[in-house]
Amino acid sequence: MLADLPRQSAVSSPLSVDPRLERLLAHPALWRAGSASRVPVWPSGFAPLDEGLPGGGWPRSGLIEILPVRFGQGELRLILPALSAITCRTEARWCVWVAPPLQPFAPALAAAGIALTRLLIVRAPQHQRRPAALWAFEQALGSGACDSVLAWAKQASARQVRRLQLAAQRGNALGVLFRPREAAREASPAMLRVALEPRGEGVRVTLLKSRGGARGALDLTWTAVRGEPGGVR
Amino acid sequence: MRAPRTIDLFAPASLPQQAPRTPVQSVAPRGLPVHRSGEPLWLGVHLPALAAPAAAPVPRILQALATRALRFTPRISLAPPDGLLLEVRSSLQLFGGVQGLRAAMAGECAQLTPSATLAFAPTPLAALAGARAGRALEVLDAARLAGALSTLPLTALRWPPELIERLACLGVRTIGQALRLPRAGFAQRFGSARLADLDRLTGRMSDPRERFEAPVRFRRRRELPCESASHALLAAALRPLLDELGRFLTARQCGVLALECRLWHRHAEPTRCVLRLGAPLADAARLAQLLDERLRLLALPEPVRACELRAGLPVSRPMHSAGLWQPGERGGLAAASGVDLIERLRARLGQESLEMLALVADHRPEAAWRVARPEACLDTASARPWEQAPQDGHRVRALAADAARPLWLLPSPRLLRQRGALPRYRGALCLEGDPQRIETGWWDGRDVARDYYNARDVHGRRLWLFREREPPHRWFLQGVYG
Numbered sequence A: 001m002l003a004d005l006p007r008q009s010a011v012s013s014p015l016s017v018d019p020r021l022e023r024l025l026a027h028p029a030l031w032r033a034g035s036a037s038r039v040p041v042w043p044s045g046f047a048p049l050d051e052g053l054p055g056g057g058w059p060r061s062g063l064i065e066i067l068p069v070r071f072g073q074g075e076l077r078l079i080l081p082a083l084s085a086i087t088c089r090t091e092a093r094w095c096v097w098v099a100p101p102l103q104p105f106a107p108a109l110a111a112a113g114i115a116l117t118r119l120l121i122v123r124a125p126q127h128q129r130r131p132a133a134l135w136a137f138e139q140a141l142g143s144g145a146c147d148s149v150l151a152w153a154k155q156a157s158a159r160q161v162r163r164l165q166l167a168a169q170r171g172n173a174l175g176v177l178f179r180p181r182e183a184a185r186e187a188s189p190a191m192l193r194v195a196l197e198p199r200g201e202g203v204r205v206t207l208l209k210s211r212g213g214a215r216g217a218l219d220l221t222w223t224a225v226r227g228e229p230g231g232v233r
Numbered sequence B: 001m002r003a004p005r006t007i008d009l010f011a012p013a014s015l016p017q018q019a020p021r022t023p024v025q026s027v028a029p030r031g032l033p034v035h036r037s038g039e040p041l042w043l044g045v046h047l048p049a050l051a052a053p054a055a056a057p058v059p060r061i062l063q064a065l066a067t068r069a070l071r072f073t074p075r076i077s078l079a080p081p082d083g084l085l086l087e088v089r090s091s092l093q094l095f096g097g098v099q100g101l102r103a104a105m106a107g108e109c110a111q112l113t114p115s116a117t118l119a120f121a122p123t124p125l126a127a128l129a130g131a132r133a134g135r136a137l138e139v140l141d142a143a144r145l146a147g148a149l150s151t152l153p154l155t156a157l158r159w160p161p162e163l164i165e166r167l168a169c170l171g172v173r174t175i176g177q178a179l180r181l182p183r184a185g186f187a188q189r190f191g192s193a194r195l196a197d198l199d200r201l202t203g204r205m206s207d208p209r210e211r212f213e214a215p216v217r218f219r220r221r222r223e224l225p226c227e228s229a230s231h232a233l234l235a236a237a238l239r240p241l242l243d244e245l246g247r248f249l250t251a252r253q254c255g256v257l258a259l260e261c262r263l264w265h266r267h268a269e270p271t272r273c274v275l276r277l278g279a280p281l282a283d284a285a286r287l288a289q290l291l292d293e294r295l296r297l298l299a300l301p302e303p304v305r306a307c308e309l310r311a312g313l314p315v316s317r318p319m320h321s322a323g324l325w326q327p328g329e330r331g332g333l334a335a336a337s338g339v340d341l342i343e344r345l346r347a348r349l350g351q352e353s354l355e356m357l358a359l360v361a362d363h364r365p366e367a368a369w370r371v372a373r374p375e376a377c378l379d380t381a382s383a384r385p386w387e388q389a390p391q392d393g394h395r396v397r398a399l400a401a402d403a404a405r406p407l408w409l410l411p412s413p414r415l416l417r418q419r420g421a422l423p424r425y426r427g428a429l430c431l432e433g434d435p436q437r438i439e440t441g442w443w444d445g446r447d448v449a450r451d452y453y454n455a456r457d458v459h460g461r462r463l464w465l466f467r468e469r470e471p472p473h474r475w476f477l478q479g480v481y482g
Helices: A005-011 A019-023 A033-037 A047-052 A075-087 A106-111 A125-140 A159-169 A183-184 B060-069 B097-110 B123-130 B143-147 B161-169 B176-178 B182-190 B191-201 B232-250 B284-295 B335-349 B393-401
Strands: A062-068 A094-098 A119-122 A146-152 A174-178 A191-198 A201-209 A216-221 B042-044 B075-077 B084-086 B117-121 B219-228 B256-265 B271-281 B304-311 B354-357 B370-371 B407-416 B417-419 B422-424 B430-440 B448-456 B462-468 B475-480
Touching: A005 B161, A019 B475, A033 B271, A047 A201, A047 A216, A062 A075, A075 A094, A075 A146, A075 A174, A075 A191, A094 A125, A094 B417, A106 B354, A119 A125, A119 B335, A119 B422, A125 A174, A125 A216, A125 B335, A159 A174, A183 A191, A201 B393, B042 B097, B042 B123, B042 B143, B060 B075, B060 B097, B060 B232, B084 B123, B084 B191, B097 B117, B117 B123, B123 B191, B143 B176, B161 B182, B219 B232, B232 B256, B232 B284, B232 B304, B271 B284, B271 B335, B335 B354, B393 B417, B422 B475, B430 B462
Parallel strands: A062 A174, A062 A191, A094 A119, A094 A146, A146 A174
Antiparallel strands: A119 B354, A191 A201, A201 A216, B042 B084, B042 B117, B075 B084, B219 B304, B256 B271, B256 B304, B354 B370, B407 B475, B417 B422, B430 B448, B448 B462, B462 B475
16 A cells, blocks of 8 residues: 555646645545556566556456457567566466467477466367357366466457456456457457557557556567567566 | 373363373263273174175175275274174274264264164174174273173174073073183083184184275266256266265275266167366366266267266375465465366366477477477376476577577468469568578478578568478468467
8 A cells, every 4th residue: 555655646646735635545445546557467578568557567367358450460479578477487377378279389489488387278179169268268267277368269249258357357367368350349348458550560559448547559669578588577 | 002191281280180080981081082092992883774684795785884984994894794893993083082983973874774883892793792782882991891791682792592592591691691601611511612702702812804895996876766868967866976986085095087977878878978087086076067067068869767987996196285375376386276177178178178388309390399288287296387397498498599480380381372483471471581491300201491481461460481492492381470
């Protein structure tokens, strides 16, 4: 609580002239819109992105959606630094990838700093691919055995996304759902929605929805993370 | 052997000593071992419902009861047709003394047979005789045995009826009266075997008993009350079998790795449903949950009339101490619940549905990795897979890190169309940077000679292409940077 005080006063700069008012605003019973951002997070590994994200990183428990225009435009690379930091901890739980559309290339993942011993890939049977993948996604999110769960979905209804969001909170896991850009038109109960489009040697990230964080677009360049494997601050 | 121990942790040392403790009456105070802990103590169980001569040498109920009783002690002996003996001296403390053990065992008996008599005594024959006479004896001390036995009728010894009658003619009707007869004369008139019986009864002679060994494999069949194809009814019918399996495994401190469920139909061949587990499991609730997932997927040709459960060989189960933290919390053991998740996913999606990735030291992209199964991480000692040594990590990493590699690989390289010498993939491709040559693998027949290029497509995606060095010089797409 005390550690959060400076940030709170920075947000409310026009009001915080009076120290008595500041003390009043610091009262724990007082809930302000900005306080939703005080969730535990994983640093994303990109300093400009961390500033824009609520709490300063990807949420540790909850579902986020990443919406690239097309598959393979840098959406995986965007969360790779965070995944590498998550899986390399000594007490790391599983990092599950549910029904990835192509084969994840192990040498590149290892070079990016991901601990392969914590990575679990779920293959859904062909004939019932979509329901099976969603089921596995929810199970993994809610099990409490995973730090992060990644899934790729062409279609998911708002009701299904809501179930996933609840499961992620129950299992204290970061769920990442990759959806096509068209899904941005539908409402979604996810904590965070990020649209993505390639831009030169990087991507333009647009925060479509972020609880308690800023909204808007920012440009990231990959050179910032290319040098060191992992590229985490 | 050892002096009687009295432990009273909560009595303050300064209090004056109370009146000398009276010798143990019938019941030891709960949890206090005030008897000699080296002497055996037998619990005799008599099941009057089985007294009628049965067809089988050992009735099924007796065997089932012995299997259940394995949770109290491993030293169990059958006394067919209607008796069971348990050596329980070392189990008293755990199960709450004589009273606790009596209640627990009576509970087990009540589930199998309408009535049972339980008697505690230092010798097996005395415990059995007490139970057969219908007396709930509680003799913990050998010194008090003869006194406690003296009022029991001689019929409790199951001697031949004509012998009992002869003794009755002499006015000897109870065990106490028989014990008071002169030994030499008794042996001469009634046979030395009978004297030996009396000696075993009082503990003068040792009485070795054959130990009950429970069957190695679990196999049970159950008829359904009516033919049914309902999934809920099947699950309900299987549940008691699974409960029994759970007890069976718990008694052995084992778990199963494979479980087969057969569903019998009237005409069709039995439907088989096999469950394979990642780690030995003995928990009936979790087994039921996993089997349930499999049963949901089954297509039944006909209604089911009976179900049968066959377990694989019991495998010893690694025991972990329970953690202070919940899984995932601070340093909590995450892998414990990871096993749960992995088994649930496998039960529903199939055995091959879960993969892990491992590195192989090879420059060819398709040979630079392999699929590993999660078993390696669920193995006995390594409930914490992250503590395992990384597999030849350094060299492999050096091979991979010398150039940027795409995060995604196509299942197999995809032939690209060409316009002139340049490849196309859903539009024109723009080649970037210098090519990298990979030419290796001549030793295993899958040799490659390729020049790898990075390219950017019209959607701004970075792709990984190669061009064959051999004449047709075709172009292939192999990876996506992602």
